[in-house]
Amino acid sequence: MKRINCCLLFVFCFASIFPIQTVFSAENKTKKTAETNNSGPKAPPQIYRLSKEAAAAEECLKCIVVYGDTRTNHGVHKKIEKLISGRKPETIFHTGDMVSDGANNKEWDMFEEIVSGLRKNSEFFPVHGNHEWLAPNYFKVFGIINWFTYYSIDRHKIHFTVIDSEVPFWKGTWQYQWLESDLKKASLSDKTKFIAVLLHRPLYSSGLHGAKESPVLAQELAPLFEKYGVDIVVAGHDHDYERLYKNGIFYITAGGGGAPLYDKASEVKGSQVFIKSHHYLTLSVLKNELFFETFNELNEPIDSFKVKEKNKITR
Numbered sequence: 001m002k003r004i005n006c007c008l009l010f011v012f013c014f015a016s017i018f019p020i021q022t023v024f025s026a027e028n029k030t031k032k033t034a035e036t037n038n039s040g041p042k043a044p045p046q047i048y049r050l051s052k053e054a055a056a057a058e059e060c061l062k063c064i065v066v067y068g069d070t071r072t073n074h075g076v077h078k079k080i081e082k083l084i085s086g087r088k089p090e091t092i093f094h095t096g097d098m099v100s101d102g103a104n105n106k107e108w109d110m111f112e113e114i115v116s117g118l119r120k121n122s123e124f125f126p127v128h129g130n131h132e133w134l135a136p137n138y139f140k141v142f143g144i145i146n147w148f149t150y151y152s153i154d155r156h157k158i159h160f161t162v163i164d165s166e167v168p169f170w171k172g173t174w175q176y177q178w179l180e181s182d183l184k185k186a187s188l189s190d191k192t193k194f195i196a197v198l199l200h201r202p203l204y205s206s207g208l209h210g211a212k213e214s215p216v217l218a219q220e221l222a223p224l225f226e227k228y229g230v231d232i233v234v235a236g237h238d239h240d241y242e243r244l245y246k247n248g249i250f251y252i253t254a255g256g257g258g259a260p261l262y263d264k265a266s267e268v269k270g271s272q273v274f275i276k277s278h279h280y281l282t283l284s285v286l287k288n289e290l291f292f293e294t295f296n297e298l299n300e301p302i303d304s305f306k307v308k309e310k311n312k313i314t315r
């Protein structure tokens, strides 16, 4: 398994820094065309297909759910899954760390068993976390065939950009170039009212890991998010719930899907709410605003906030 992971690491890092088209440039023309057509970030295929009409509807109530960091506390994950399932969402995002050991088949079997109902009745989009880093099962479970762990989708005039904090993302990497072009396109599009970014590690956090582990995230990405008018960034990794507001952007940590909870470890400027609780987040799309509500494992509301549509000039 170690040898497989080493090979994957090489392919993964190489593909993250250089476009896959470049990797195959020495191949014959037919193969190059085929690879070019299949390459590039693409959202993972879905078991449940949301209709184009539903995805384009101007408003919807609690139709999108975000949760993450489920790992090995299966009892809590099952509870959270049941609560999410009861909401009948259209779309679910998991903020990463689905399992504790990405190389353990049994953990993936359990994860798949718990989320099978969610994936059957809702779209289910993954964010690549450090606990499934380069795990072949991650790609197998989500049907990802081109190694890209970042992609974007549009739902209800919200542009969702999912990026990968576990592979190179800074200036000069293929992911950074793709991210900038993706955000630029979304910021200029009349079809986009809001931009949301999801990734595993938080840019800012008062939790145990905080932002100390990877300050380069905020250094490299915050200016890009501010430049292109990102409205909200949702991460996991810290096992708590936090709402933070900085330079016109909400930064949410939603890592309470089952993993052991963390205490507040530091005071971070801009932090508005910090709750040590398992939870999931719902998103309602209203005419000119987004309404977020967070619920604990007893399905009690623990936080809510609105994100107003930004003036296009500020984008």
Ligand SMILES: [Fe+2]
Residues within 6 Å of the ligand: 096, 097, 129, 130, 131, 200, 236, 237, 238
């Ligand atoms: Fe993590």
